[in-house]
Amino acid sequence: MRIVFLTICPEVFDGFLKEPIVMHAVHGGQIEIAVKDIKEYAKGSFRHIDDSPYGGGAGMLMRVQPVMDALRSVRTKESHVVAVIPAGEKYTQKKAHILTEEKDLIFICGHYEGMDARIYDACDERLSAGDYIVSGGELPAMMMADSVIRLLKGVIRDESTAEESYEDSLLEYPQYTKPAEYEGKKVPDVLRTGNHEKIRKWRLRESLRTTLQYREDLIDMKTCSAEEERIIKKLKDTESFRE
Numbered sequence: 001m002r003i004v005f006l007t008i009c010p011e012v013f014d015g016f017l018k019e020p021i022v023m024h025a026v027h028g029g030q031i032e033i034a035v036k037d038i039k040e041y042a043k044g045s046f047r048h049i050d051d052s053p054y055g056g057g058a059g060m061l062m063r064v065q066p067v068m069d070a071l072r073s074v075r076t077k078e079s080h081v082v083a084v085i086p087a088g089e090k091y092t093q094k095k096a097h098i099l100t101e102e103k104d105l106i107f108i109c110g111h112y113e114g115m116d117a118r119i120y121d122a123c124d125e126r127l128s129a130g131d132y133i134v135s136g137g138e139l140p141a142m143m144m145a146d147s148v149i150r151l152l153k154g155v156i157r158d159e160s161t162a163e164e165s166y167e168d169s170l171l172e173y174p175q176y177t178k179p180a181e182y183e184g185k186k187v188p189d190v191l192r193t194g195n196h197e198k199i200r201k202w203r204l205r206e207s208l209r210t211t212l213q214y215r216e217d218l219i220d221m222k223t224c225s226a227e228e229e230r231i232i233k234k235l236k237d238t239e240s241f242r243e
Contacts, residue, residue, distance in 0.1 A: 003107070007037065008038050016146075062112060062114070068119065075106065083120055176191060209235055
């Protein structure tokens with residue numbers, strides 16, 4: 001897979017490119033990454049990449065010409081182009097899995113008050129990191145790319161991603177490592193029994209408890225098994241998940 005970031009702040013990606021999982025994927029041949037500076041495609045001695053919006057209003061907009069020229073320089077027939085902006089579909093783990101099927105991903109990082117709307121006509125979709133605003137699309141684009149990279153075959157072990165939060169529309173259960181006791185707080189006894197079925201049931205219950213406490217909306221969207229339904233009912237009856 002090739003991943004390309006179109007940005008006006010290429011230096012922001014320096015740390016991302018040195019991140020261990022990203023470097024492992026690059027060295028392993030699973031991905032190649034390019035960062036393109038949109039400013040290089042702006043015309044004139046001042047290389048203006050923004051301008052005021054027609055009709056008035058606060059803020060500046062990214063101009064269509066530099067962005068489109070930058071996009072044309074990297075786009076191929078296989079490219080899937082994503083505009084990373086607040087006014088897009090909320091990004092999810094499901095979307096991350098979908099994007100792993102692409103051979104060529106291009107992220108256009110929004111900035112300022114937004115982008116000239118004609119840029120969106122050249123995009124395949126618009127994605128948002130969530131219901132909040134940050135200074136630019138670079139951080140959300142890196143998060144999206146990272147979520148895709150780690151799902152690619154061979155980047156990390158399959159079992160490491162299988163039970164993570166959101167993979168089954170649930171938040172992950174609590175996990176512990178050594179020591180077994182720290183400042184009076186002990187690892188739950190069940191995790192030290194070696195009984196895999198008891199551990200599975202405990203993890204499922206704690207995953208459901210955590211999801212009910214912090215993201216009950218995920219439960220509402222999930223098709224629960226009969227076992228999950230029983231646990232949810234018991235948790236709600238006792239209200240213990242609120243503690």
